[in-house]
Amino acid sequence: MEFKDKIEEHVKVIRKYQNEDFKEEQTKMYLIAPFLNLLGYNVFNPDDVIAEFVADIGEKKGEKVDYALKVNGEIEILIETKPMADDLSNHDIQLKRYFHVTKAKIGILTNGVIYKFFTDLEEKNIMDNKPFLSVNFLDLTEDKIPEIRKFSKSNYNPEQILNNAEILKYSNGMKNYLSRQLENPDDDFIKIIAKEVYDGRLMQSKIEGFKVIFKDTFKTFINDYARRKFERVLENSTKENIEVVEEMTEEIEENPEDKIVTTETEMESYFIIKSILGKYTDLDNITFKDTRSYFSILFQNNTRKWICRIFTGVEKIVISFPTDERRDGGAVVEERTQMDSLKELYKFEEKLVEILNKYIEEK
Known part of the structure; x- marks a missing residue:
């Protein structure tokens, strides 16, 4: 099972129990321990996970953090757990004390649903007040x-x-700030915007009026910007690949016995996938290779890093994705789906991005 699938299964478990009144020990047993196992840490093996790890602080003896995760024999991650209903406010102070007296690089505060990841960006060996990453499994986005x-x-x-x-x-801080302003812009933010477009005195009534205008304008701006960017990506992709098609045509004419002919449908699938992934990586990273059996979309022209394969020599178009599973001979197990038209490629954006990100991380 791929990592994304494991995460999705874990989310189902959380949703199943989200209305339960789990105490801390229940939260650890039913939600947090399974998540650690999902990450590859055996909660029953002290070489992986130390429960109730002692982190003495000065004269305070017997101070314990709920979990300490070991990697290559070293304590790397400390985890402080709370009941599922806890809002996790103020508990970072407790985790901060533990962080200071260990060699751990990462501190995690969690209630089994929300995970806050901390480190020491601001001051060496002093855990930051704000997390560098927050994950809510009941509102999990693809990028997390x-x-x-x-x-x-x-x-x-x-x-x-x-x-x-x-x-x-x-x-993430900027995104959260802009998201808050989009939903409910504050006076100071509106004053900054208004100074660029209004020369009069900013009375409170005027500020309130600008808030309404800003919310409508910003949403329109984002939609227009996204549309223009997509159109540019698609246009550039088409221009770049006209020469590729021409070169391939010349090769086919020079080698009439070569049975590999790249079809219009295959090239169209390439343009669509390249326009989708162009939002997440440089367009030059998305290439293709045609074979007698299928048409491959590749990452950096590496045949071992294929993103998907298109089969058009059948009644319906078929798209195939690589999985983490292997056959006895070492071949990749593929996940195949039929499509009625190439328009359905847009529905696979999440899957395409997941595979792309895996290859980017391997670089």
Whole structure:
């Protein structure tokens, strides 16, 4: 089962019990321990997970953190747990004390539904007041899954996580700020905007009027911006690949015995997928390779890093995705889906992005 599928199954469990009045021990048993197992940490193996890890603080002896995760024999992650109904406010102070007296790089505060990830970006060995990553499994977005995967035992790379943490922290902070302003803009924010377009005195009644205008204008701006960007990506993709098609046509004419002919349908599928993934990586990273059996969309022209395969020599168009499973001979197990038309490719954006991100992380 792929990592994304495991996460989705875990979300189902959380939704099933979200209205239960779980105390802390129940939350640990039914929600947090299964999540740690999902990440590859065996909660029954002290070489992976130490429960009730002692973190003495000065004269205070016997201070314990709920879980300490070990990677390569070293304590890397501390986890402080709370009951599922807890809003996690103020408890970061407790985790901060534990963080200071250990060599752990990451501190996690969780109620089994929300996970807050902390590190020491502001001051060495002093845990930051604000998390660099927050994950709510009842409101999980696609972009958070690759971030969660970085904390799995097999993928854990503290240097990579810490290098990315600062960007992630401030980026998420900006997104949250803009999201709040979009839903309910405050006076100070509106004053900044209004000064650019209004020369009169900003009375409170005028500020309230600008709030209404801003909310409508901002939504229109975002929609227009996204549409223009998509159109540019599609236009550039088409221009770049006209030469490719012409070169292929010349090769086919020069080699009439070569049975590999790239069809219009296959190229159209390439343009669509490239326009989808162009939002997440450089367009040059998305390439293709045609064979007698199928048409492959590749990452950086690497045949071992194929994103999907298109089969058009059948009654219906079929798209195939690689999975993490392998056959006895080592071949990748594929996940195939039939399509009535290429328009259905847009429905697979999440799947395409998931595979792309996996290859990007492997670089």
